[in-house]
Amino acid sequence: MMLFSMKSMSVRKVDELRDEGQEEEEEEEEVEDCRRDVIIREEEEDGPAWTSLTVWRKSLVLSCEGFTVIDSNGGLAFRVDNYNERRPHQLTLMDASGNPLLTMCRPKKLRLVDKLWLVYEGEVGERSSSKKEIKPIYCVRKHVNILQPNPDVLADVYSGPSDKKRAYVIYGRYAERSCRVLDDERRQVVAEIKRKEPINHGASFGLEVFLLIVRPGFSPAFAMAMVLLLDQMFS
Numbered sequence: 001m002m003l004f005s006m007k008s009m010s011v012r013k014v015d016e017l018r019d020e021g022q023e024e025e026e027e028e029e030e031v032e033d034c035r036r037d038v039i040i041r042e043e044e045e046d047g048p049a050w051t052s053l054t055v056w057r058k059s060l061v062l063s064c065e066g067f068t069v070i071d072s073n074g075g076l077a078f079r080v081d082n083y084n085e086r087r088p089h090q091l092t093l094m095d096a097s098g099n100p101l102l103t104m105c106r107p108k109k110l111r112l113v114d115k116l117w118l119v120y121e122g123e124v125g126e127r128s129s130s131k132k133e134i135k136p137i138y139c140v141r142k143h144v145n146i147l148q149p150n151p152d153v154l155a156d157v158y159s160g161p162s163d164k165k166r167a168y169v170i171y172g173r174y175a176e177r178s179c180r181v182l183d184d185e186r187r188q189v190v191a192e193i194k195r196k197e198p199i200n201h202g203a204s205f206g207l208e209v210f211l212l213i214v215r216p217g218f219s220p221a222f223a224m225a226m227v228l229l230l231d232q233m234f235s
Helices: 002-046 220-234
Strands: 051-056 066-069 078-083 091-096 100-105 116-119 138-142 153-158 165-172 176-181 186-193 208-213
Touching: 051 220, 066 220, 078 116, 078 220, 091 220, 100 220, 116 220, 153 220, 165 220, 176 220, 186 220, 208 220
Parallel strands: none
Antiparallel strands: 051 066, 051 208, 066 078, 078 091, 091 100, 100 116, 116 138, 138 153, 153 165, 165 176, 176 186, 186 208
């Protein structure tokens, strides 16, 4: 009986030591994860700065709908001017000089809905005869999943109309100007839409003026194109 009791105590002691060892290993892993996170943040801080753009939901052209985008130095970065159309079938993102950078078009068969947009380089579409010759560089679809609804997913971005694998996914609430564009393969945020905070506790900018923050290496023009399409889909 005494021998059985001693064996039981020994087994319990071994189990306790094993549990303590597992807890120490888990704590070490958590510490290592924290160190890794710190290193990643330090590398990002030491690397190239993110591009910060101020987006104004207004065209500089009178009697025209559109957007005006200002860079961190106060200069004009991009502009969008839509003449006499609140829900256009085509959007053209231009640089400060008015040169077309990207054109976003709704397919003719789906113009009554805002679920699908094709993104082309330069100026193409209804105003250009080269649309049949040039293929879209991206396809942006409004996210709709009846079986597994997720209100945080706003849109899916593909490298082409027939591509089944997402290149990027957009999360958030555009109505609140709080969105993130995620590289679906690297699981990395490449762009972010944020509310612009008032300066020195001044008046609020509201929803018409907000920030677009873009990761180094990602195209600010394409990030702005996604802002334009979110505005068409959710405004």
